[in-house]
Amino acid sequence: MKEKLESLSVSELLYRAYQLEPEKEVLFDGYSRMTYGELMDQSCLLAASLQKMGISKGDRIAVCLPNWNEFVVIYFAAAHIGAVIVPFNTRYRMYEVQYNIRNSGAKLAFFTNEFDGVNHMEQFLEAKENVTSLKQLITVRYKADQLESYEQIIKGEEVCTSFNRTAVNPKKDVFTILFTSGSTGSPKGAMLTHANVVMTAIKTAEQMDCTAEDVFFVSVPVFHVFGMVPSILSAVSVGARMVLLDEYKPEKALSLTESEKITVKHGVPTMFILELNHKNFHQYDLSSLRTGIIAAAPCPVEIVKRIRQEMGCEIMVAYGLSETSPTLTMTSFSDSDVVRAETVGKALPGAEVKIVDNNRNEVMNGEVGEIACRSFGVMKGYCNMPEHTKAVLDEDGWFYTGDLGTIDIEGNLRIVGRKKEMVVRGGYNIYPREIEEVFYQHPDVMEAAVVGLPDTVLGEISCACITLKPHSQMDEKDLFQFIRERIADYKVPDKMIILDEFPMTASGKIKKISLREELIENLEGELR
Template sequence: MLRDQAARHPDAIVVAGEATRLSMADLLGEATRVARGLMALGVGPGDRVALWGVNDPSWVVHAFGVWCAGAVVVPLSSRAKGLEAAAMIRKTGARVLITGEGAGRTVLADLLPPGTGLLHAVVPAPSLSGPGRLTAAELRERGEEVAPDAAWERALAVRPDDLCEIMSTSGTTGTPKGVMLDHAQVLRGYWDWAEIVTLREDDRYPVIAPFSHGFGLNAGLLACVLRRATMLPIPVFTPDGLMELVSSGRISVLAGPPTLFHRLLDELDRGAWDVSSLRVAICGAAAVPPPLITRLVEQVGVERVINAYGLMEGTVVSMTRAGDPVEVVAATTGRTVPGIEVRIVDDAGKDVAAGERGEILQRGYGVMRGYWDEPERTAEVVDGDGWLHTGDVGVLDEAGNLAIVDRKKELYIVNGFNVSPAEVESLLLREGSLAQAAVVGVPDPVSGEAGRAYVVPRPGADVDAAALLAWARENMSNYKVPKRIVVVDALPANANGKIDKLALRARATREDSEPEKRLS
């Protein structure tokens, strides 16, 4: 796809960073140099290469370099700390780690001892060099050892059903899972997504979601190259810079939660900003207040407000369409995209009537190939007939519009990121002073939801909640860090002896309703 775009539209600008602009021809040339460098390091077809850094042009170049080498991209969150990144590297058997700018590089040393399996780490600057490391420039120099024709043949040998990416997703057992997606899945899924969004060559699209996230990588980086739109990778997004970004950047496509668009409208009311370039607003599987849609259309001049639903294991599932009334966009995620089926079933697996709640099951080309090296866990969510059991609770109306109303799993969402309580609990227990930890998601006015941890000290240990919270900030991605930690003598248990999360959620509700407890 990239070679075809570069041949037909070599001068189309596809990446616009703070100090870097890349045309299709530039991107192909730089990616090929990276591919030759990786081949010189011994990376072969199907090998995994981890990418760790914030959104920037370098991330885009290295991702396509990995794909041109026939390898598989393993994105690591720039928010991840050493413990988290090392776990995903070990799980996928990544041979090379490519780092960029971002917090993760400060703990690079954690990832190169024996046991991680890494052979090489590529670092952005000579100051970070050391044993087993080479700079991005040195990687390209190594590529001179590989003939251009060899790199060309390697890239053309990649087949549609070869693995493209292994995405980390929150698990319910305490460890993240690696979702396997192939090239055909992501190309088809995000071509259709971009078609419905009406993403086009003259669009300027800031990619706010991290490239390590499925939306940022596929509905951002990949979709822009597919449709020759100009992506603006956003390394660190701040709401305060939103209006400057939209106004001076002449942004035409903007994706984010409803709070992002509320902020835009509030700022528009207070200042003389020019947002006339904005024509498409994309929200993801969220309830969107109808007045927000009306104001975006009437006050900003947005042509389309789109709601959509997807998940890492199932790529794109449903989207609203042109001409949908406000109430459909506000309350649902629209109809399934071509090639995808959806059912709503009860606890016995039987289809429910239109308008009734049940678990969302999905089938079609978008369903993942499975979890990396975990066939048993794959079989738990993808049944013998190919239906993916999403764990989300939804309702289908008579017209086939899908509304997401709840989650069966314990996952909660912080600023758009899925958080697994089991994973946070597992990380907290590694601190050493705890006998037990239980985490629940609670409503939060800023982030949507936030984690609250209830912890039981080990015998003889004196646990200070503030100190434990500081440890969590040092060792976890920021969105996984509980907003509050409560030290307790014991955790409630149900009749089966398991921790009673319902009782903990009820306790959290009481705490939030009683000011004196909120301050304790």
């Protein structure tokens, strides 16, 4: 049965769950509830409408929505017709939206009017004017003149189950393109096939012993790989139920955990820290909790202990990237608190992980090197970036992550650092080079360096250090205003410092390690 499941497409995986129990509730997003039968009906209606609009196999569909049931319907509608879903972070600004549309070649976009303080309507209207591939705009949960709405599209007089379902080759055909910024500063679209996401979803669910009785809490964003695969698709793979939270608030998360009897709770460490430390934490009955995944940032051993003891949740720690769909390694129920906190467990069955040196030769256990992997979840490649793909994916299928780690004698992977200078702030990846290049667009900026600083709540925060050109009158407030208008809010540096000069190497490069050490020492009283 397992082998048969793993050979299915995303569409076929939903169809199997629908056939088993069509009347069972599949999701609740705080606004409405939906059964597997209703999800199948609505996704088929939408798929038929998309076909009438000219969307066919391989076409890209941009989706910029929070954790709403419409995202899930679009997710499976795209799968039914072999279209490729391209999720957009709801915090993206104009440059990011247009770059991703242009790179992916998206023909159609779903978006809401405003969310997270961002005017999506304005951004997508302008994108349609500037990017030739984008032909159609569809609004969700609001109506606009001269634009079609999601509500109009899925209203059909009859339930459409006999549309032209498109056959896909799960191992070759792309299901989603997930944009992930790189150390080069240029976002790259990781192309994940149906087999990548289906197999990863199934194996992740198996590692957690998930069944149809489980209730998944989806508080991580659905536009992120953590929400798309180990959350949405893992739940569907076992015929479970999902509860979606569109705007994370710790007390709301605690309340839903109690009222909806959540059993599988995924999150980044910051979410668990905020809930455990909430003043009303002990007022909530969390006895339904069984397990879940904590990922995307290091988690202190004290927090792992508190999740297990105070929440009664056998939490698992996982590691992966967008390029690996994402789950690559996971701890197990038998692992101790220390193993769960200090390592990210072992490779999932069917996946391989090794540590290599700068020449990509495997090193001995315990030695630090770059983490390389070969698995069912490794992407097909980067969209329209063959050279970038070739740089990280070799002919034997090994993907080189850019992360540094060690493997102990028991096979547990330990993350040591990052070859890329990525900052992980509350589970969000921030790539310094991308932000630095935006600063360099300002005529008064001479040099810019963004580094991560330790933070007990978010894991890391970002700090931008700037040197200005002679006679500039700019101050930190001006720089904040400049950068805030150009990038997503979670990428905006938490701290801004104007320096007279940077510590430099003999070759003229900024010594970021020295800079970070100096900042930690000088800001000791300000850091949490």
